[in-house]
Amino acid sequence: MEEQIAALAAELAALKDATAGMNRTAAETFYWLTIPLMVLIHAGFLSYEMGASRAKNALASGIKNILAFAFIIPTFYYVGWFIYWAFPTGFTMSAGPAGISGLDYAIAAASPVGSAMGPNVADSATGVFFGAFAMFAATTASIMSGSLIERIQIVGFTILAIVLGSFVWILGAAWGWHADGWLVTTLGYHDFGAAGVVHAIAGFFTLGVLINLGARVGKFNPDGTANAISGHSMPSALVGLMLIIAGFWGFLMGCVIFPGEAWSWGQGIFATIYGTPVTLSAMTFNILMGFAGGAIAAWVMTHDPFWMMSGALGGIISVAAGLDLYWPPMAFVIAAIGGIIMPLVAGFVEKMKIDDAVGAVALHGVVGLWGVVAVGIFAAGYPALASEGAPTITLYGQVIGALVMAALGFVPGYVVSFVLKKLGMLRVPKESEIIGLDKVKVPISAYPEFLMPGTSSTSPAE
Amino acid sequence: MEEQIAALAAELAALKDATAGMNRTAAETFYWLTIPLMVLIHAGFLSYEMGASRAKNALASGIKNILAFAFIIPTFYYVGWFIYWAFPTGFTMSAGPAGISGLDYAIAAASPVGSAMGPNVADSATGVFFGAFAMFAATTASIMSGSLIERIQIVGFTILAIVLGSFVWILGAAWGWHADGWLVTTLGYHDFGAAGVVHAIAGFFTLGVLINLGARVGKFNPDGTANAISGHSMPSALVGLMLIIAGFWGFLMGCVIFPGEAWSWGQGIFATIYGTPVTLSAMTFNILMGFAGGAIAAWVMTHDPFWMMSGALGGIISVAAGLDLYWPPMAFVIAAIGGIIMPLVAGFVEKMKIDDAVGAVALHGVVGLWGVVAVGIFAAGYPALASEGAPTITLYGQVIGALVMAALGFVPGYVVSFVLKKLGMLRVPKESEIIGLDKVKVPISAYPEFLMPGTSSTSPAE
């Protein structure tokens, strides 16, 4: 009998090992899958921003997108990932209460010369986490990218993209999207789907840049009225926006913590990045309702398909921070409010003589803030962290958090673009802008065969 | 020794808990992933239907797609999901033999004010199931959408989309795509991949609408002959169709029941919605063969890339109902027959003076029926349900089921569009149609810079 028990114990231990391996494999696969979905966001941004440009600037817009993505990878590898783990408690680099932050932790977890940041058969998680975060970083740069088209220099833009993607937003993520983040531990800041730390920061960074960059030639009339400068292919923009919606599911999937690992928050149920429970089911209800509410409201407001798709995105952003908590019909309403706010703010931005070519300040910046504040209005009282004695979500905490995110985006965006402007690296010469950036900067032509009377079309290839 | 046994038992119980959590997580993730794949179907439809429209109507076509998707979410939340669980046994709302249907069950499972339909840490499955079904619903509306382009009113279309997506097809699903569905329990109806309950219903609903809607101006000549009205961008249509093929894998993935849960059919192997076993491997063989057979047959028939991609879709629809059962070379043949039927039926529809702009009646309607009937021809004799004494698949049951699907689609499509016509809500005025819907209804222009002699092009932005 003794032997039977020993045999059973051995068998049980082996099974425990096997299931631990299965869970590890499942977690690794889960985060891996977020990445191709988020690459779709970049295919979408490429289609969308080229379509939203005039034909004479289409390829220059595309180049920006490709470069932003490409430069963010190595800079995020060397800097961004380290910032995320070093700075949650502020600039002191001290460890936070959950013990997963501070200088020592960051060196162990995120040193680019350490064992975690490369092939390591004993660590199957760091790379896929890093990958998801790097894609978030690339997304912040793409959010900014569309607003600046048709007059920004390529190198100047690339510098701004790196600053935003590998330095700024990830500091915001350390503060408000990390269990040791000071906004979370002190104010109960709750931003499950990154409405503030990704969208609002990127949107307000963009606002700072736009002030220094100035409007496109011909955007504003001497009497102060604005002209619409339409993109050359709205179908391309619309399809691109729907690809972004598809990719958004990968983005939001990357916002959950898979259960059952040493680094997980508990077992058998997904958690937010704060350790509180969440189900993919709750997220599904609310993402779909967010899409619907935002798109329908934008339709009512504008009848414009470009704004309808932006409204669909804006609806999801409106509910992103509380996807884990909202009752679906409430999510519809919150998203519809976002869809109403968006075109109004876009009109106001234009009235302020700021030329935001695709409305990112309104869509990501202000609607992102709305998403953060909405949690304070509609979901106050929930615990903000998994730990005992954790602060609860409050309207006050969400408003302060929203202001921090807006400032954290705006200030570096303004300052860095101001410096670039002084260095002559921000804006292309006026003549280049009038001729079109593609003719000046790009060795090929977007559409060599199509006849476009307003642009000097090249003669078609034989 | 007593303690050793107790310790082992406790350890085993803990491991059982952990593995139960792992299975729950895997099931939830599985259905979640179907949704971004199905969003690709909508990106595809957007690209496809705008490309298949003339340039003057491209954005109006896109608006329809966005609105259909957006309006189906809340209406399916409030109505469609409830219908699925309440009506399997017919209109009496009684419970069926499997005990997962009827009024009481629907109130518990699908009440929009109940605990299942929102964030609920004790129910991680309902939301992702709902999401997959809502995407199926949105797909039915997109199937219809392309056929009606260039002359339907936006509000009228939206009403039709809601009726089809949140009322009609889901009733068909309750009857024939549910273990308690009366078509299944009494006739052994087998429609694994929804060839009948999605494609045929949507196709015949569309036929009903087309009869009342009428042909586009210029489609038919006074002598009764038809003109081809070509879309303005065939490349956009083709890429869109290939995106739909990618998304189709999400759709069909959403047709299987994940094993190992309380709501699953058994353990260790996927099941159809009827509880019979199926492997993703069988599906893979047959989907690929369906694609190939349909595309090759359509190429032989037409040499037209638009029909080839439609044939690829049609090939998959042809084999969808029996993906779980066919031998792959047989699937190729069944799909090829679908690819031959499709253009012939499309020609016949045109001869009947029905102007189906993208051939959805042929592709989804008639090929969908073929898919249902093919199971009766090539896979009769298999059990139609997991239960003991279950009816088997017969040609008779499949033919009756096909007729029910055709009628269930056609009648409401005809009746609702008839009422809309009487109310003046179905068709745009003739002048709007000739000028182009975008000029009349949409505040922006699809291609402001390209010169198109047949359409009065706007002057390009500076």
Added chain:
Amino acid sequence: MEEQIAALAAELAALKDATAGMNRTAAETFYWLTIPLMVLIHAGFLSYEMGASRAKNALASGIKNILAFAFIIPTFYYVGWFIYWAFPTGFTMSAGPAGISGLDYAIAAASPVGSAMGPNVADSATGVFFGAFAMFAATTASIMSGSLIERIQIVGFTILAIVLGSFVWILGAAWGWHADGWLVTTLGYHDFGAAGVVHAIAGFFTLGVLINLGARVGKFNPDGTANAISGHSMPSALVGLMLIIAGFWGFLMGCVIFPGEAWSWGQGIFATIYGTPVTLSAMTFNILMGFAGGAIAAWVMTHDPFWMMSGALGGIISVAAGLDLYWPPMAFVIAAIGGIIMPLVAGFVEKMKIDDAVGAVALHGVVGLWGVVAVGIFAAGYPALASEGAPTITLYGQVIGALVMAALGFVPGYVVSFVLKKLGMLRVPKESEIIGLDKVKVPISAYPEFLMPGTSSTSPAE
């Protein structure tokens, strides 16, 4: 107590069964998901190759892509899959040391009339494996396809696609991408992500075809200088390339062996196709770095967005063979070298009077070889197989392997295209080429409404 132990043992056995089922389900789902991601590769190729064609040939290019995909499915079902299992040890069809190759094994595993190649509730793995491999096969044909546009006959192309996709590359895979492959067992050839067996073979096959096919009319001047023949829609090409990047994650996901099954290499950690351990995390780091290094280098070299996106692809191809082994900053450098090589080789190919319309010989052929050789330079010394006494990776083995891949691609590409040329099946008549293939071969027009002065535009539909 006896009974308690028996009860525990029974419970444990049941749990073991359940977890075995869970693992089987996870493995099946894992490979299934690679397939829709790889369909995105085909949506991308469609967008890319049509965009890279002149408008007069756009649809003919698209037809090629659709047909290649469609014809490879059944031919790979009947032939390709069998080759993979029969020929790893060379042409003798003897069994290799791992016992998973040779005639008998191939008949059991891959006979198209056997029980593995269809619905089989006892085998949930074969179909999804087959599906992933069939998608690799279709990708090889798409790699070739773009280079041959605008002058190849459709039937001739389809024959070449079948030869490459269902015969040639899969023989290379048997030799170098299989644990019994003679290149692996004798030379320690390591090609984790198929840089050689997919990309180099396809690229050199293409080179063989291009020599017989000849340049497009107008490509080379009498004095030997070359003209650029630009595609009609670079935005469409760029978006297509980014979709290919998204799909590449599915491709590389299909290169790993899921753990925990009877056919797996060990438990709890993914393996390469050679059985050596790999993590998705390592792959993620290196794929992202490959993208970045290749895109940035190509930008520095060319400033051309088409080459930048090709460079992004080329960067991933450069690191593909060693994704499991590289330190990420090293991967960046290897990819950047690939991004530098690519345009130089493309220039050389043009200088040789070979008209490679999209640069596939440089991008896939030569950069693919670079990827293979790079493993020998940067990762020599690692074991090449999981077995004891396995050979290690050496520069010698990689160079020989690279030469084998180049020859294995080039020779059949040259020979089959030579035969097709003699039969008059390779190239369209000169007049058709000048008029444009769409006008001659395709019953519809790509852009019936847009005005293109160089191409005789049809009058727009009313």
